[in-house]
Amino acid sequence: MQRLRGSPGIIVLLFYFICIWKDISGLCPVSCDCDDGNLRAFCNFAKLDVIPITLNPHLKYLSLNNNRIKTTMLSLGVYRNLEHLDISHNELVKLTPFNFIGLRSLQLLNLSSNLISELNNETFLGLESLTELFLDHNLLQSIPDSVFTKLRGLKKLDLSMNRISTILQDSFQGLNNLEYLSLRSSKLTFIPSESFHSLKNLLTLDLGLNSFPSIPENSFSFLNKLTELILDNCGIQEIVYGAFKWLNALKILRLEKNELSEIPTKPLFDVIYLEEIYLGQNKFSTIKSRSFQRLQYLRVIDISDTATLNRVEADSFADNKNLERIVMNYNKKLNYIDASTFRNLHELQEIHLRGNSFQSFDQDLISGGLKVLDIRDNPLVCACDMLWLATYLRAVNLSFSSEEDFSKVRCASPSNLKDKILRELTQSDLGCTLKDHRRPIITGIIVVAVVIMVAIAVVGFKYRKKVTGTLKSRWNTRKKETKYHKTGYLEEDDTILQAAQRPLKIAPVTEL
Ligand SMILES: *[C@@H]1O[C@H](CO)[C@@H](O)[C@H](O)[C@H]1NC(C)=O
Ligand SMILES: *[C@@H]1O[C@H](CO)[C@@H](O)[C@H](O)[C@H]1NC(C)=O
Ligand SMILES: *[C@@H]1O[C@H](CO)[C@@H](O)[C@H](O)[C@H]1NC(C)=O
Numbered sequence: 264m265q266r267l268r269g270s271p272g273i274i275v276l277l278f279y280f281i282c283i284w285k286d287i288s289g290l291c292p293v294s295c296d297c298d299d300g301n302l303r304a305f306c307n308f309a310k311l312d313v314i315p316i317t318l319n320p321h322l323k324y325l326s327l328n329n330n331r332i333k334t335t336m337l338s339l340g341v342y343r344n345l346e347h348l349d350i351s352h353n354e355l356v357k358l359t360p361f362n363f364i365g366l367r368s369l370q371l372l373n374l375s376s377n378l379i380s381e382l383n384n385e386t387f388l389g390l391e392s393l394t395e396l397f398l399d400h401n402l403l404q405s406i407p408d409s410v411f412t413k414l415r416g417l418k419k420l421d422l423s424m425n426r427i428s429t430i431l432q433d434s435f436q437g438l439n440n441l442e443y444l445s446l447r448s449s450k451l452t453f454i455p456s457e458s459f460h461s462l463k464n465l466l467t468l469d470l471g472l473n474s475f476p477s478i479p480e481n482s483f484s485f486l487n488k489l490t491e492l493i494l495d496n497c498g499i500q501e502i503v504y505g506a507f508k509w510l511n512a513l514k515i516l517r518l519e520k521n522e523l524s525e526i527p528t529k530p531l532f533d534v535i536y537l538e539e540i541y542l543g544q545n546k547f548s549t550i551k552s553r554s555f556q557r558l559q560y561l562r563v564i565d566i567s568d569t570a571t572l573n574r575v576e577a578d579s580f581a582d583n584k585n586l587e588r589i590v591m592n593y594n595k596k597l598n599y600i601d602a603s604t605f606r607n608l609h610e611l612q613e614i615h616l617r618g619n620s621f622q623s624f625d626q627d628l629i630s631g632g633l634k635v636l637d638i639r640d641n642p643l644v645c646a647c648d649m650l651w652l653a654t655y656l657r658a659v660n661l662s663f664s665s666e667e668d669f670s671k672v673r674c675a676s677p678s679n680l681k682d683k684i685l686r687e688l689t690q691s692d693l694g695c696t697l698k699d700h701r702r703p704i705i706t707g708i709i710v711v712a713v714v715i716m717v718a719i720a721v722v723g724f725k726y727r728k729k730v731t732g733t734l735k736s737r738w739n740t741r742k743k744e745t746k747y748h749k750t751g752y753l754e755e756d757d758t759i760l761q762a763a764q765r766p767l768k769i770a771p772v773t774e775l
Contacts (some may be wrong), residue, residue: 289319360385412437645674
């Protein structure tokens with residue numbers, strides 16, 4: 264490690280010669296931090312206007328972020344062994360053609376947060392080893408054809424936060440090994456489906472924060488390895504049946520913050536291996552029965568912050584037997600959930616219903632085996648019908664993480680219980696003994712029953728002789744009758760038997 268801070272010229276010269284003498288290990292400018300052992304140099308926040316050319320030419324790692332560098336012209340050829348180059352947060356406007364031509368070992372190039380507005384088919388020539396390219400937070404408006412053609416090893420391309428409205432059919436040509444592509448937060452008004460033909464190994468595609476009112480059929484052709492698709496904040500009103508065709512490896516789908524008026528049940532038929540779906544902040548009011556049919560591998564459903572959602576119908580998740588986590592938090596109007604909603608979901612570990620409009624919960628809604636039940640911040644009416652919940656919250660350990668205690672569910676009303684913690688309330692706090700409205704009815708029934716029994720007893724006592732007399736005489740006559748019938752029946756029976764047996768014995772003889 265060598266540093267020079269405003270040293271007199273002679274020392275500089277002397278030092279310079281020593282350096283050349285030994286091995287060329289370069290000069291480290293005052294504002295830089297050089298680690299020659301590891302061939303790294305850090306010149307961040309150094310007020311540099313140009314890329315210094317006196318650094319160790321064997322550098323592998325050069326970080327130049329937060330300077331005022333306007334051009335990379337001619338300077339980078341010095342550092343032919345670079346593997347990591349960070350020129351982010353500078354003032355690069357244009358990348359001159361053949362700029363990076365000698366950087367055959369460069370693996371990561373960070374050009375994030377510059378003023379780059381143009382690329383062409385000669386910009387990135389020579390970067391044979393590049394695996395990660397960051398071009399986010401620039402001023403790009405279009406991606407011309409064949410810009411990345413020679414970047415055969417590129418795995419990650421970040422083009423987010425630009426102004427891209429045009430992507431051509433061959434814009435991504437050559438990116439056969441790309442795994443991650445972000446076009447997030449740009450000016451796209453349609454899905455650039457035609458440009459995806461080279462991206463056969465793409466795993467993640469982020470198209471969030473663009474503008475796609477409709478997602479047409481076959482929007483993601485050729486992306487049959489894609490596992491994560493991000494389409495949040497895109498103003499999507501409609502997803503056409505067939506839009507997700509090809510996406511049969513998709514595991515994660517993000518559709519939150521759009522304008523969907525219904526859960527896109529049918530378009531989801533094509534993504535049968537989906538495991539996680541995020542649908543919050545859309546415009547639907549109901550989660551209808553079997554909204555996620557065919558999605559038997561679904562593990563996570565998140566529908567939060569949906570201002571319009573008010574109902575979850577029976578069997579909404581009936582097809583999703585592998586669900587582990589259901590999050591429906593802060594849906595301000597949500598006040599109805601069918602009691603059978605979570606029935607038969609044996610893998611379910613987490614239910615999040617925080618910050619909705621539930622005044623009570625049905626006991627049948629909650630089954631055993633949960634690790635998390637978060638029902639905090641609902642306008643709970645703490646009456647006797649919530650006694651089961653108080654008992655449940657006391658009994659089970661829902662403290663999933665130490666920071667958050669999910670069992671601290673508070674009451675909203677009645678006023679004397681406002682903000683009280685439900686699990687700490689007793690039966691009488693909840694008015695179970697005093698205010699049970701069934702009590703007068705039950706008492707009434709008991710009183711009536713007692714009156715009737717007493718009346719029967721009195722009547723019976725008064726007419727006991729008459730009653731016993733008639734009973735006795737009836738008993739006797741019946742006894743005689745049965746005796747007579749019995750003998751009669753037996754005799755009859757015998758004769759029938761004998762009569763029946765005689766011809767039977769004779770029959771074979773006569774017939775023979
Ligand atoms: C690229 O630069 C940006 C801005 O300085 C920074 O936030 C980001 O972490 C960098 N990326 C990598 C992979 O170094
Ligand atoms: C870049 O494109 C131009 C035409 O637009 C072409 O003349 C030139 O040969 C291309 N360069 C490379 C390296 O493909
Ligand atoms: C509940 O679980 C947490 C974390 O697993 C544990 O730290 C805590 O002691 C448990 N509490 C009770 C009352 O079992």
